[in-house]
Amino acid sequence: MYRKLFRQFTTVSIVICVSIIFCFIGINIVLAQENSSNSFSEYLDSVMDLVRENYWDDTSDRQLVEGALKGIFNGLDDYSVFYTPDEAGEVFSDIQGEYFGIGVVISKVGEYVIITKVLTPSPAAAAGIITGDRIVAVDGQNINGIPLHKISALIKGDAETKVVLNIMRNGQQGIMKIEAVRGPVKVNPISYEIINEIGYIKIDVFNSNTDEFLRPVMEDMENKQIKKIILDLRDNPGGEVDEVVAVGKYFVPKGLITRLDFKSEETEDKEYYSDQEKVKYKLIVLVNGMSASASEILAGAIQDTGAGVLVGTKTYGKSRVQNIIPLLSPEAFEKYKRRLKVEVIDGFELISRYNVMPSEEEIIGWVKLTTGEYYTPDGRAIDGIGLTPDIVVEDLVPLNGISVYSVSPLAQKTKPSLDTEGFDVFNAEQILQMLNYDIEGPDMKFDEKTFRAVSTFQKDKGLYSYGVLDFTTQNALNRELERLILETDKQYAKALELLEN
Structure with missing residues (x-):
């Protein structure tokens, strides 16, 4: 997974990360390996010595460094976070919209575990698993009383391995055994329907698959001559800039979609444009207080350009931009310092400047770091403010506790x-x-x-x-x-x- 990410991240992303990462963590990684005359470094060295000498349980230098990194990055703002490799795996699955498994969504209903969605295409669909199937056991292990996240972990696994689900199906007697071969599963964040010549498109998140799955939807709209669309961005937490820009090109008329402004003077600010000659649709965009980040880029561009009408409640208000950066371990830092005669902490810099691919073992973790801010076409900065809809309509209220x-x-x-x-x-x-x-x-x-x-x-x-x-x-x-x-x-x-x- 990590090597795939190394290949996918662009040179621009790497450049964005390099100078910022040195500003915040360069000192701390060095101090884990050598003395420094800097009083701050000496202070942190003493703190680590205090832990080593007095902490009751055993602890490793890696644990101390990970703890220091978490403290540094998690204390910057609400969006900057340090992840260990294990923690990063889940984050990358969400960003990429891809994981290895069989492609089902499971939920706890009373004492039962139910398959509430089967992704298509997926190994589960190919094996004949359907929505509503109740899981009794996974690979012969009874799942009664096991937490949902652990059941999910049992179902996921390495590609080309098999998993056997014991299930009960409505309308059939007894327990069925279904074998599925795990494989890469792409999460489709798009759902849509056409009702009375009105298209309805729901985008759950802007993951790496968004434009890929939206493209045939827009082709279907075009073939059926749909001119009126409801674009539902409610509860969409955001995602990748490139993906939201690709979506924006279907709806935003020719001109600026968003501008990204970065702190580093070495990083060129970036502008994204649409080449759509004119507004193609009568468009309504649904937003609420959980429409955030990339979804606000799209909603803000549509509002500023008059491409559609925003309906709902005020959006979340997050216009800060993050980059994800791999950090070398102290041992790898020292290794490449000796070999290359330079101090490198950012794994992407090691690739882009020195053509060296670090191993997974040489990455101590990944940091999601706030590096800049985006603006709407009219130059609005909405961080902490949000977008006010053109027509304010109250949020959906559950009926007797049910949405x-x-x-x-x-x-x-x-x-x-x-x-x-x-x-x-x-x-x-x-x-x-x-x-x-x-x-x-x-x-x-x-x-x-x-x-x-x-x-x-x-x-x-x-x-x-x-x-x-x-x-x-x-x-x-x-x-x-x-x-x-x-x-x-x-x-x-x-x-x-x-x-x-």
Whole structure:
């Protein structure tokens, strides 16, 4: 993974990092290896000696250096962080939108572990795993009582290795064993649909796959001559600048999208432009208080250029830019100091200036460091301020503790009845609870209380009241879910209103 990142990061990214990293950590790495006349270095040396001599448990110099690095970077601002190699692995998976596994999303529902999403394409989809499958065991290990993150770790693994899931499936008797071969899984951050000639596009995050997965969506919009689009950036925490700029080129008219201003005088500020000759869509952008960073770059560019209307609540307000930098270990620092006759701490600098690829063992960790700030096309700096929507509409409010977007429509493939269990039962229970029917907490179990709630719902809708989730009842519940979405998600409803007029 690390070598892939070394290859992917550009020379520009490396240059951005070099001078800043020396400003903040050069002294501390040196002091771990040699004496310094600098009083600050001597002070920190003495602190480390104090720990070595007095701390009850054993500790290594590496642990002390890692602790010092965490203190330095984590104390700078809310966004600068030092990661050990193990911690960095999860961060890189999120940034790259890729990991090795089978491609499922799992959730805890009561005492059960349920597959709530199967990515496509993925090894899981190829193996026949479907949404709603309940996991009983992983590679023969019963998962009852095991925390969700540990179950996820059991399922993930090295490429080309096999994992066997024991699952129970709604409508089938007994336990099924499904074998899947782990492989690279790309996380698709895009979901979309077209309803009544209005396109709806949701972007969860701007990971490395965003433009790749958005491209066919925009082609579909073009082929179907869609001219009205709702772009949903709510709860989007941001991501990569290059990816958000690529998305911006579909929506922002010709001109500036954003400008990046860096502290280092050696680093050239960067401007990103769109070459779109004119606004192509009647566009509504949904934002809220968790729309941050890269999502604010896009929303700010759309607002400043008049390419669309922002609807929702004020955004998070993060316009600081971070770079991710690999740090050499003290041993590697000394090694390359002797070999190259220079003091190098940044792994990217070692590659770009000296054509030397450090090994994974030579990287003590990775730092995410704030190196600059971005501005909107009109020159607005929104850090700590956020973007105020053109039309302010209150955020979605859960109904009886349930968000409409946590509920999946019923599949209408089986007909659950009393004493059965399954994902459709769970979703039916959630819809019924939102509708104020007496449900004792959705739990996937079609018990007497769920039976009575289904029977009452059927009676209220003029259906045959016999407590079975037949297809007609499932269809009626799905229609209620659609109605509840429009009633509770006033931001989405406002977007539809603006586009339909």
